[in-house]
Amino acid sequence: xxxxxxxVLTDQGAIMEKVVGIFSRAKRGVDVLAERIxxxxxxxxxxxxxxxxxxxxxxxxxxxxxxxxxxxxDSVGYFRELMKSIEIRHLDEVRGNFAVSESEYIxxxxxxxxxxxxxxxxxxxxxxxxxxxxxxxxxxxWSVAEPAAERIRxxxxxxxxxxxxxxxxxxxxxxxxxxxxxxAKEEILLIMPTANAFRRQESIGVIDAAQAASERGVRVxxxxxxxxxxxxxxxxxxxxxxxxxxxxxxxxxIPQADSQISVTVVVVDRKTSLVIEQKDDSQPxxxxxxxxxxxxxxxxxxxxxxxxxxxxxxxxxxxxxxEDANARERQSRKTAELLQDIxxxxxxxxxQISMTSAELLRANLQEDAQILKQATGLLGGFGNADxxxxxxxxxxxxxxxxxxxxxxxTDAEKLIDAIIKAVDGSSNLIERAKKLGSIVSLxxxxxxxxxxxxSMRRSIELVSDAHPERSIKMSFRAVPGAKVQADDMLxxxxxxxxxxxxxxxxxxxxxxxIKVEAxxxxxxxxxxxxxxxxDHGKGIPDDVKGKVFERYHRTASGKGLGLSIVYAxxxxxxxxxxxxxxxxxxxxxxxxxxxxxxxxxx
Amino acid sequence: MATKGTIEFQPAxxxxxxxxxxxxxxxxAAARAGTAQKTASNAVSRxxxxxxxxxxxxxxxxxxxxxxxxxxxxxxxxxxxxxVAQDGDEIVDAVSKGxxxxxxxxxxxxxxxxxxxxxxxxxxxxxxxxQIILDTADDLVKRDATSAGLFFxxxxxxxxxxxxxxxxxxxxx
Numbered sequence: 001x002x003x004x005x006x007x008v009l010t011d012q013g014a015i016m017e018k019v020v021g022i023f024s025r026a027k028r029g030v031d032v033l034a035e036r037i038x039x040x041x042x043x044x045x046x047x048x049x050x051x052x053x054x055x056x057x058x059x060x061x062x063x064x065x066x067x068x069x070x071x072x073x074d075s076v077g078y079f080r081e082l083m084k085s086i087e088i089r090h091l092d093e094v095r096g097n098f099a100v101s102e103s104e105y106i107x108x109x110x111x112x113x114x115x116x117x118x119x120x121x122x123x124x125x126x127x128x129x130x131x132x133x134x135x136x137x138x139x140x141x142w143s144v145a146e147p148a149a150e151r152i153r154x155x156x157x158x159x160x161x162x163x164x165x166x167x168x169x170x171x172x173x174x175x176x177x178x179x180x181x182x183x184a185k186e187e188i189l190l191i192m193p194t195a196n197a198f199r200r201q202e203s204i205g206v207i208d209a210a211q212a213a214s215e216r217g218v219r220v221x222x223x224x225x226x227x228x229x230x231x232x233x234x235x236x237x238x239x240x241x242x243x244x245x246x247x248x249x250x251x252x253x254i255p256q257a258d259s260q261i262s263v264t265v266v267v268v269d270r271k272t273s274l275v276i277e278q279k280d281d282s283q284p285x286x287x288x289x290x291x292x293x294x295x296x297x298x299x300x301x302x303x304x305x306x307x308x309x310x311x312x313x314x315x316x317x318x319x320x321x322x323e324d325a326n327a328r329e330r331q332s333r334k335t336a337e338l339l340q341d342i343x344x345x346x347x348x349x350x351x352q353i354s355m356t357s358a359e360l361l362r363a364n365l366q367e368d369a370q371i372l373k374q375a376t377g378l379l380g381g382f383g384n385a386d387x388x389x390x391x392x393x394x395x396x397x398x399x400x401x402x403x404x405x406x407x408x409x410t411d412a413e414k415l416i417d418a419i420i421k422a423v424d425g426s427s428n429l430i431e432r433a434k435k436l437g438s439i440v441s442l443x444x445x446x447x448x449x450x451x452x453x454x455s456m457r458r459s460i461e462l463v464s465d466a467h468p469e470r471s472i473k474m475s476f477r478a479v480p481g482a483k484v485q486a487d488d489m490l491x492x493x494x495x496x497x498x499x500x501x502x503x504x505x506x507x508x509x510x511x512x513x514i515k516v517e518a519x520x521x522x523x524x525x526x527x528x529x530x531x532x533x534x535d536h537g538k539g540i541p542d543d544v545k546g547k548v549f550e551r552y553h554r555t556a557s558g559k560g561l562g563l564s565i566v567y568a569x570x571x572x573x574x575x576x577x578x579x580x581x582x583x584x585x586x587x588x589x590x591x592x593x594x595x596x597x598x599x600x601x602x
Numbered sequence: 603m604a605t606k607g608t609i610e611f612q613p614a615x616x617x618x619x620x621x622x623x624x625x626x627x628x629x630x631a632a633a634r635a636g637t638a639q640k641t642a643s644n645a646v647s648r649x650x651x652x653x654x655x656x657x658x659x660x661x662x663x664x665x666x667x668x669x670x671x672x673x674x675x676x677x678x679x680x681x682x683x684x685x686v687a688q689d690g691d692e693i694v695d696a697v698s699k700g701x702x703x704x705x706x707x708x709x710x711x712x713x714x715x716x717x718x719x720x721x722x723x724x725x726x727x728x729x730x731x732x733q734i735i736l737d738t739a740d741d742l743v744k745r746d747a748t749s750a751g752l753f754f755x756x757x758x759x760x761x762x763x764x765x766x767x768x769x770x771x772x773x774x775x
Binding site: 344345346347348349351352353354355356357359360363411414415418421422543544 | 665667668670671672674675678712714715739740741756757758759760761
């Protein structure tokens, strides 16, 4: 056997050769899925006969043959004969044709590959993964299909009509659709092919009926394209949850690009399915847009529809997960750029301070040298001084020089302080940027219960130790045993908030009050511990409040990255909430109150 | 370049000694402006030696240290630090009230509330003859600044660059 490959064939002779090859090489057997099977009488080409011979030859070698196809009134006689030698199962809806052995796969879009009359395009492959994938598809369908004997008995006894009904009047379909939803007792599975289909069905009352059903306790799963649809459904599902107290409605978005589906599929209680063919998506009404529908209570048909729904549900979830990962990746790239921007901006600012201070300092020293030189010169002249007026003038000037020199020295001290502060500031900035960088680049976040009291006490101690020159009084009323879902970085949140309180309080004494209470967040599930940090600092004006976290997302101003780190951790990493308020409502100059919600650990 | 301060030292001292008595506008105006920095007493002044009225400079920066340092540099060169603001709102407010009439505004870019370009646009609408130097650590705003007719300085810049740009700006008044 040649190495693994996949090819597209169009030449009749080559196709026949491949088909015969697969059948003759198959050891365990061949599985065939076919839209229809031509009876030997209708076979014209000699090649077809050859394929049929190779096919049946498998049985002689002790291999297994399985056919999955549609058995109807016309073909019932032929299959009754065929089922004596090979395993046959029936599916109401068969789309496509393929044959798969243990090592090869061939599929055609035109007709049954093993007995071709008109073949448009054939794909052949002996790639292991493709073969396995299609073997799996066959097994799935085989498991829900109906054994031929059962199907043939149904046709002969006339059961078929009773269990599967084709509805051509869309008005009837509409009534049946809504009735079906109304009768649901346990479960509704629903696929809407387009956003328009959702709107049309919403307007005839499908969503209302689904809501009513879920309020009765029926689980409703809906798949539809478009995120705007998702919002509408989420809203309904929220209402249901509020009323019933359980999440009963769920939704998945089908990617817009996936336009292969052109049917509405409804399965109720795993017993009845309704498949509505969509013929024109541009039509505004349900009646205008839809064509024939098939309602079935046949086990195999219903199961096939359930499998279809479930496979798609999983697929959509996989796609969603991949998109989420992409979004995270984009976000972290954005953050990296932003960090770079903040770093370069603030370090340039610090450098400006250092440079200008140093230059002024140099000028100061030069001036000072001049002053001293002139003063010395003046002293040198004292010896020769003979006139009282001249002498007192000299003394006055000398005093002036000394005063100048003293002032220049005081200025120099200020300038040196500014340089030290700038160097300190940029070192701090680098540390914080490093920390923020590592927070946002961590994809795999492992949260665990963290004791609030332990974490807070340690943070308070650290901040107090870092400011020995201040008299810091932090009053913390702990709730013993209170734990939040977080990690070691939680202290970083507290340290940043507490440091801000210290830095923005102008007096030496820094009173900070920290409160803890159980709380919830409106519109969000779950329980939280709500912390309040209340200080007497200079506060944040209202129009700046909204922007203090913005820096992390886009440009704002101010130094440091403290609140960006708090935001990245508390909101993005721990799924909490952060609010900035005034200590005294309406007067920001009296201090700040920061409220922080963190999810309770169970 | 490095010796410039030294060369000009002698007249500076003379001028500064007389300054407190003769200049009425400086400290008073600064006091009225509220946040204004006290002007340095040992200002270097070429303009004043020539007997002219000192040109007025306003400084806008959200960094306290830089406000102080730039005020030092500017007043050492003999200019009057007319006003010091910490954000765009303050300078726009002062200009629109007519309480200050700076010849040149040294304007930071990244500030709370409005940015330096927005503030510059508002100032120029009220006082179109004002020359504005945008000094910023953002290297991406240079084109915006120059195409808006502003002077541009990228932080960090040396004192001589600041002085030269102020002179260029004043030459346009």
